[in-house]
Amino acid sequence: MSNSPSQRATLERWLSGPRVGGVPVPEHNAPAPLLSFEFFPPKTEALEQQLWACIRRLEPLAPHFVSVTYGAGGTTQARTHATVARIVAETTLTPAAHLTCVGASRGEIDDIARQYWDAGVRHIVALRGDVPGGGAYEPHPDGYAYAADLVAGLKRVADFEISVAAYPEVHPTARTPLADLDNLKRKLDAGAVRAITNYFFDNATFLRFLDLALAAGITAPIVPGIMPVSNYAQIVKFSAVSGVKVPDWLGRFFEGVEDNVETRRMIATVVASEQVRQLQANGIDEFHFYTLNRPDLTFAIAHILGVRPRGE
Ligand SMILES: Cc1cc2nc3c(=O)[nH]c(=O)nc-3n(C[C@H](O)[C@H](O)[C@H](O)COP(=O)(O)OP(=O)(O)OC[C@H]3O[C@@H](n4cnc5c(N)ncnc54)[C@H](O)[C@@H]3O)c2cc1C
Numbered sequence: 563m564s565n566s567p568s569q570r571a572t573l574e575r576w577l578s579g580p581r582v583g584g585v586p587v588p589e590h591n592a593p594a595p596l597l598s599f600e601f602f603p604p605k606t607e608a609l610e611q612q613l614w615a616c617i618r619r620l621e622p623l624a625p626h627f628v629s630v631t632y633g634a635g636g637t638t639q640a641r642t643h644a645t646v647a648r649i650v651a652e653t654t655l656t657p658a659a660h661l662t663c664v665g666a667s668r669g670e671i672d673d674i675a676r677q678y679w680d681a682g683v684r685h686i687v688a689l690r691g692d693v694p695g696g697g698a699y700e701p702h703p704d705g706y707a708y709a710a711d712l713v714a715g716l717k718r719v720a721d722f723e724i725s726v727a728a729y730p731e732v733h734p735t736a737r738t739p740l741a742d743l744d745n746l747k748r749k750l751d752a753g754a755v756r757a758i759t760n761y762f763f764d765n766a767t768f769l770r771f772l773d774l775a776l777a778a779g780i781t782a783p784i785v786p787g788i789m790p791v792s793n794y795a796q797i798v799k800f801s802a803v804s805g806v807k808v809p810d811w812l813g814r815f816f817e818g819v820e821d822n823v824e825t826r827r828m829i830a831t832v833v834a835s836e837q838v839r840q841l842q843a844n845g846i847d848e849f850h851f852y853t854l855n856r857p858d859l860t861f862a863i864a865h866i867l868g869v870r871p872r873g874e
Contacts, residue, residue, distance in 0.1 A: 585839045594868040596626040596848040598658075598758075598785070601855055603630055603641035612855055613645070617653065619857035622871035623864055626848070627656045629687050629725075629758075634664035634694060643677065650682045658725060659683050662691025663712050667704035671712065675719045685723040688712045688754065696803075699735070710745065713752040726750070728757035728784055730771035734805035743778045750782045757782060758850045761789035763809050765840050786841060789852045790859040792823070792830035830859050835866045842867060 565573065599620055604610040617628070628649065632642045642659060649657040659678050661671065675686065690709045693699055701707035706715050709726055716722050726749040729742060736742035746757060757780075762768050768786055775784055791797045794816035801808045815833065819825040838849060849867070851860045 585836075585843045587839075588842065588868060592868065593847070594870070595842065595846070597623060597864055597867075597869055598626050598848075598850045599628045599853050599860060600787075600850060601628060601630050601645070601853060603632075603638065603645045604855070605641070609855070616853060616855045616857040617649070617655070619861060620853070620864075621653055621655055622873070623861070623869050624872045625655065627658045627685055629658040629660060629685075629850075632660035632662055632689075632691075634662060634666065634691060639674070643674075643681075646678070646683055647681050656685065657683060658685035658687050658723075660687040660689060661712070661716075662689045663701065663706040663708065664691035664693065664699075665702060665705075667702060668706055668715060669704070671706060672715060672719050675716050675722070679720045679722070685725070686716055687725045687727075687758065688716055688749070689727055708745070710748040710752050713749050713754050717753040724754040725756045725758050726754040728759045728771075728775075729805070730759050730762045730768045730786075731805055731807060734803075739774075740778075743774060743780070746775065747778055747780055750780060755782055757784045759784060759787045760804060760806060761787045761852060762806060763812060763837070764807065765837060765844070767807075768841070769844055783848060785848045785850045786846060787850045787852060788834060788838060788863070790830045790834040790863060792826040792859065794826075795820070827859065831862050834859065835863045838863055838867055 601613055601616065604613045620628075630642050630645045630649070632639065646657045646659045649655050661674060661678075663671070666674075678686065688709050690699070690712070706712040713724050713726060716724060726746070728746050729736075732739045732742050733745075736745070750757070759768065759771075772784055789797070791812065794813060798808055798813075800806075812833065815829050816826060819829070841849070851863070853860045
């Protein structure tokens, strides 16, 4: 019996197509990677409850640290402080408080840092920050102009552990990619001990960034920031501002399921776990998750990475 044209086409495809191996799964006794989780401070009582449910669900995974974002201005500042203080008081977690240069003098920022130190907070994520509502950044006349200045200032206040931001796809206002790398090096030379990256979807870009950083003399850990995406439209908007490329294939994955939250969340888990598995296979053993105060995707992806709740 002869093959039909479609059977012949299938055979031809099998015989001539590329052979792609699966991403290897680490040995069962390989050490689990280190994780950190990022939260944002809640604005309402309902969001507060959501955040704390998220913290309680992720706490047994014993992350390296959990960080809380910061917005310039009195009320958001106070929310970050309250959240971080509660993490210190009520959990076994090690918090890292984000702090920015925006809208405050050096003295005011130093005071906030001192309050953190007195509350038992030893880890700060030091950032320049952005102007609320958008617009060009102008340093405060008496403020720290850039994150590198803030790192040096914090180190004068107390011996904080300091993390800083890094951009595998280059910060949108950097003069050149090299200038951006120089800036990262300045932040580390000023006393930061690790960089956490903005999220990205192309692992090759991140791995190339690691090579470039090493060539620039940067040897501190650069921890990939992982954003599990379940809302495609939102991430496109977000990424346009932060200079992150959103690949077309990601858009195709979400076509036609805009109204189906459950399917979107399943897709998010598959995409992000593929991403982290591939990074893990490339030797990356530390990951920072942008949780958006929702634990399930992060929990599932951590599980796939081999991270198990304490005591299991
Ligand atoms: C992990 C992570 C966490 C974040 N958390 C927050 C948060 O909690 N709150 C918040 O508001 N934002 C946050 N951001 C966003 C961040 O504040 C913005 O991306 C901001 O635009 C840059 O901050 P930076 O610390 O990287 O700045 P910097 O390192 O100061 O760099 C900012 C830009 O200025 C350039 N530059 C640096 N020094 C100089 C100089 N001397 N002269 C000229 N150009 C210079 C750099 O190349 C870069 O383009 C976070 C980002 C990341 C990646």
